[in-house]
Amino acid sequence: MNKEKKAVAVPGEQLGVEEEYMPGAGVYLEDGKLYSSTVGTLDIDTKNRRIGIRAGNIVAIPEVGDIVEGVVISPLKEDSAMIKIIAIRGKKNLTGTFTGILHVSQAAKSYVNTIYDVLNLSDRILAKVVTSWTPYQLSTADDDLGVIYATCTKCGEELVLKRGRLFCNRDKIFERKKVSRLYLLREE
Amino acid sequence: MEKKKLITDDGIRYDGRKLDELRPIKFQIGTLKNADGSAYVEWGRTKILVGVFGPRESHPKHLALADRCYIRARYHMAPFSVEERKSPAPSRREIELSKVMREALEPAIFAEFFPRTTIDIFAEVLQADGSTRCAAISAASLALTDAGVPMRDLVSSMAVAKVEGKLVLDVIDQEDKQGDSDMPMAIMPSKNVITLIQMDGLLTHEEFIQSVELAKKGCMEVYAKQKEALEEHFKKTMDREEV
Numbered sequence: 471m472n473k474e475k476k477a478v479a480v481p482g483e484q485l486g487v488e489e490e491y492m493p494g495a496g497v498y499l500e501d502g503k504l505y506s507s508t509v510g511t512l513d514i515d516t517k518n519r520r521i522g523i524r525a526g527n528i529v530a531i532p533e534v535g536d537i538v539e540g541v542v543i544s545p546l547k548e549d550s551a552m553i554k555i556i557a558i559r560g561k562k563n564l565t566g567t568f569t570g571i572l573h574v575s576q577a578a579k580s581y582v583n584t585i586y587d588v589l590n591l592s593d594r595i596l597a598k599v600v601t602s603w604t605p606y607q608l609s610t611a612d613d614d615l616g617v618i619y620a621t622c623t624k625c626g627e628e629l630v631l632k633r634g635r636l637f638c639n640r641d642k643i644f645e646r647k648k649v650s651r652l653y654l655l656r657e658e
Numbered sequence: 659m660e661k662k663k664l665i666t667d668d669g670i671r672y673d674g675r676k677l678d679e680l681r682p683i684k685f686q687i688g689t690l691k692n693a694d695g696s697a698y699v700e701w702g703r704t705k706i707l708v709g710v711f712g713p714r715e716s717h718p719k720h721l722a723l724a725d726r727c728y729i730r731a732r733y734h735m736a737p738f739s740v741e742e743r744k745s746p747a748p749s750r751r752e753i754e755l756s757k758v759m760r761e762a763l764e765p766a767i768f769a770e771f772f773p774r775t776t777i778d779i780f781a782e783v784l785q786a787d788g789s790t791r792c793a794a795i796s797a798a799s800l801a802l803t804d805a806g807v808p809m810r811d812l813v814s815s816m817a818v819a820k821v822e823g824k825l826v827l828d829v830i831d832q833e834d835k836q837g838d839s840d841m842p843m844a845i846m847p848s849k850n851v852i853t854l855i856q857m858d859g860l861l862t863h864e865e866f867i868q869s870v871e872l873a874k875k876g877c878m879e880v881y882a883k884q885k886e887a888l889e890e891h892f893k894k895t896m897d898r899e900e901v
Contacts, residue, residue: 478889481803482847505848507808526892526895527695528806529806529807531772565692565714568714604722604775
């Protein structure tokens, strides 16, 4: 079946039968036959007997374990915040946005009293996806996760990372947040 | 208005084609930058632009389905697409065609992979000269593929009409208006499954069977064009990435 290797497969094109290969990415099995479900070049793993399609474009939706970038759009109550997910790390930028929810119990490793001790409105955060549907439950407990960009709640000046905490150079105050190790602005 | 004769005695149609000949069809993929996937088709004088967004979060949220993706299609004719200005408000016909488009494409999409999300398909008819629904469906399946939506198969579509007692393939506006019957059909070509079949007017049982066969032949020709366009577009984007 399919002796001459075709450069590009299109959706619905038969690639082989069940006995030959396991279906990989971009390939589906129906009635014992393998079909392509996307457009791309064939990717045959002869060692593991797996056939896949290397696609030009794959749709991006948040999945469990993904690291996402988001903006805090509203602290809902004292115990949770609504996050607008604007990008997924390692996947192409989303055209739309997805809604996520961060609960205090998932915000940090240690005990957190209210969500305001962790983040505030309009903060940029990195978070991990915990559930598989909207509104996605998020977690910022890991060291890499948490706020990566924030502005002063008093004056709007960009906060910089100073001795492990966020500092406003205009008001000379520290703000309490769950800061990511990857915070963007730091004082040298 | 006096009716013109649409088919000559030696079987040549109003626009010079044979009875089972298609108009020149040209698909172009990735024409819109802001959409996740897009396609443009020139189907004789019919010109349609299709944009696909998603899967994205459902708005309004009550539309979201727990087990699969909600598919929303919009067929719309631009005010300048026909000879007399068409009101831009969605007409009865456009609402029907939106539904028909959605139902023709739905069986081809792996909707169950994206529960609680929406895929939006927008088809804008820029110039209409018959077979707009066929062109829109065929182009939409390419736009979906371009967006990276997993598909069981492409969807190819073609219409057959009965004009002056003869069955003709790929109907133009004139034949649609003066003809006795019009039958658009959409298929998933490599699955050999019909996803859309409609009929206006009257056909005998034999004529209906013949029409289905004829439409299928037309769909396969469209399918070849779709495949060609996809491969060409894919190779082009690959080349660009390698540079």
